[in-house]
Amino acid sequence: MGRFIFTRNLRLAAALEGACAGRNVKQFFASLKFPRYSAPLWIWSIIGGLYYVIFWFVLYRLFRLTTNSPLWYTTLALMLFMMTVNGLSNYVIFRAKNLWLSYMIGNVFPVMDVVLLVCLVQLDTVAARSLVPYLIYRAYAVWWGYALWKLNRDGQHLNGLKGYLLCHSPILQRSSDATMPPASGGPISFRAAASLA
Secondary structure (H helix, E strand, C coil): CHHHHHHHHHHHHHHHHHHHHCCCHHHHHHCCCCCCCCCCHHHHHHHHHHHHHHHHHHHHHHHHCCCCCHHHHHHHHHHHHHHHHHHHHHHHHHHCCCHHHHHHHHHHHHHHHHHHHHHHHHHCHHHHHHCHHHHHHHHHHHHHHHHHHHHCCCCCCCCHHHHHHHHHCHHHHHCCCCEECCCCCCCEEHHHHHHCC
16 A cells, blocks of 8 residues: 555656646757756756656655654655655746746755755665765756856846746836846846846
């Protein structure tokens, strides 16, 4: 029963990730400037597959344990939450096209990663060790997310929180008299900035 539950949850997480990414992943990637040492899209697909393999193995180890302590439930809930947020973050990247917000979400993950590692060390050292490749990737992903945003913060990829608000707030879009500094150059109206998105 336990194995069915965690396998089903992994499938749901993968389906959520695909649905949030949409069908224009390749086109969006083609429109970006990439930092040096950036992995091509096919490598990211492999990384995504390995991510689910690692989390499957960790969940498998958890469900093999005979204990159902509060720590066990906390670890399970944290993993499910992390997989859900990981899937939803694809919407931010590929549909909202907000690289700054994606980078900020990516900065939260290392905190959850450390908490998960601490929990696993107390529950199952084999599961904890299997998480190491994922932690190494996460360090790279945080650097990559920042570098990607920095290279693409002009044009359609607006600068930071203000750009996000401009794209999604009707009130700010109607404030044609208010201005904000763009990534480079002089002031730009809220309405004009929003039209870039």
